[in-house]
Amino acid sequence: MSDDAEDKFSDRHEKQRNSKNADDLELSVLLEGEAVVDAGVYDERISGALDDFMPDGFIGPLEEWHADDVALDDAVGGTFEAIHERIQLYGDAYPFRLRGNSLIRRTRTLTLYDFFLCLTQAPELRSGEFRKLPRTFERLSCELVQRFLGPTANSIHTGFPRSQQVGRGFSDAMKTLREESGEWTWNPEEELPRKYRFGDQGVDFVVWKNPSKLRHRGHLFFLGQCACGNDWPSKLNDINLNKFRKWFHPACCVWPPVRVFATPFHLSEANHREVSREAGLVFDRSALTTLSIDHAVNQDELMSRYELYYLIDVAVESRTLQIN
Numbered sequence: 001m002s003d004d005a006e007d008k009f010s011d012r013h014e015k016q017r018n019s020k021n022a023d024d025l026e027l028s029v030l031l032e033g034e035a036v037v038d039a040g041v042y043d044e045r046i047s048g049a050l051d052d053f054m055p056d057g058f059i060g061p062l063e064e065w066h067a068d069d070v071a072l073d074d075a076v077g078g079t080f081e082a083i084h085e086r087i088q089l090y091g092d093a094y095p096f097r098l099r100g101n102s103l104i105r106r107t108r109t110l111t112l113y114d115f116f117l118c119l120t121q122a123p124e125l126r127s128g129e130f131r132k133l134p135r136t137f138e139r140l141s142c143e144l145v146q147r148f149l150g151p152t153a154n155s156i157h158t159g160f161p162r163s164q165q166v167g168r169g170f171s172d173a174m175k176t177l178r179e180e181s182g183e184w185t186w187n188p189e190e191e192l193p194r195k196y197r198f199g200d201q202g203v204d205f206v207v208w209k210n211p212s213k214l215r216h217r218g219h220l221f222f223l224g225q226c227a228c229g230n231d232w233p234s235k236l237n238d239i240n241l242n243k244f245r246k247w248f249h250p251a252c253c254v255w256p257p258v259r260v261f262a263t264p265f266h267l268s269e270a271n272h273r274e275v276s277r278e279a280g281l282v283f284d285r286s287a288l289t290t291l292s293i294d295h296a297v298n299q300d301e302l303m304s305r306y307e308l309y310y311l312i313d314v315a316v317e318s319r320t321l322q323i324n
Contacts, residue, residue: 154208
């Protein structure tokens with residue numbers, strides 16, 4: 001391993017904290033119209049977490065105020081770096097820009113990026129209207145991954161809760177998958193129930209690519225898992241292919257299917273590689289946002305159809321957005 005690769009691997013958690021600070025800064029811009037870069041590290045200053053940003057090789061002791069200043073400078077520098085990386089990575093899809101040491105909006109319209117950002121900043125995802133945030137993200141990710149695979153791709157949302165059309169029960173949904181794809185024959189192993197109502201077995205959506213419209217089998221399948229909460233690192237192995245396969249005989253002709261991990265978070269470069277190794281094909285905020293541009297998606301139509309303008313309001317708890 002080269003020294004540069006080792007440094008990137010060792011720093012991956014710090015880079016992810018920088019990414020979190022960049023998210024906090026962007027939310028401040030949405031709510032206030034403009035934010036200086038050290039606004040993104042305010043939470044760390046309050047919680048005492050700035051110790052995590054002390055530079056490598058630092059040897060104390062220092063006066064507490066001096067140590068805090070050193071850590072704050074390092075954290076602010078990390079946030080600047082994260083913002084610069086986003087400007088380069090997202091290009092025109094990035095709705096913010098730097099003006100001196102402040103971050104401001106570069107567009108007056110809300111975008112898919114803003115939905116993904118606000119989703120990661122929601123106070124919770126399990127009750128009331130907040131529950132709609134991860135449920136909508138699953139369906140949106142399913143459609144965007146299908147678009148990524150091109151015009152001969154198809155998809156079905158299988159995450160719980162499902163639509164009545166797909167099937168409320170797990171076995172019903174899998175039979176719908178069989179009807180639409182021609183593969184995944186529901187035939188559980190002997191000790192398993194013939195009909196099963198609960199959950200989704202970790203698979204929130206299924207997308208398949210058909211190499212020929214004349215063939216009804218032999219597709220390439222993609223099984224998707226979505227993770228919207230701060231506990232997303234614990235979701236990397238939610239799709240267990242062997243456990244999923246036990247419900248079918250036969251399953252799909254082309255085995256194994258590709259595992260997909262979708263998240264609204266922006267993953268740092270080193271973390272992206274690690275997640276790819278563990279969870280499969282990764283669609284984080286950068287992938288989902290830029291592919292919507294690359295595939296000429298009408299963002300306003302998509303945001304209206306999925307009610308993303310309303311859900312952004314839910315995520316920020318109806319606080320007024322300053323985007324004009």
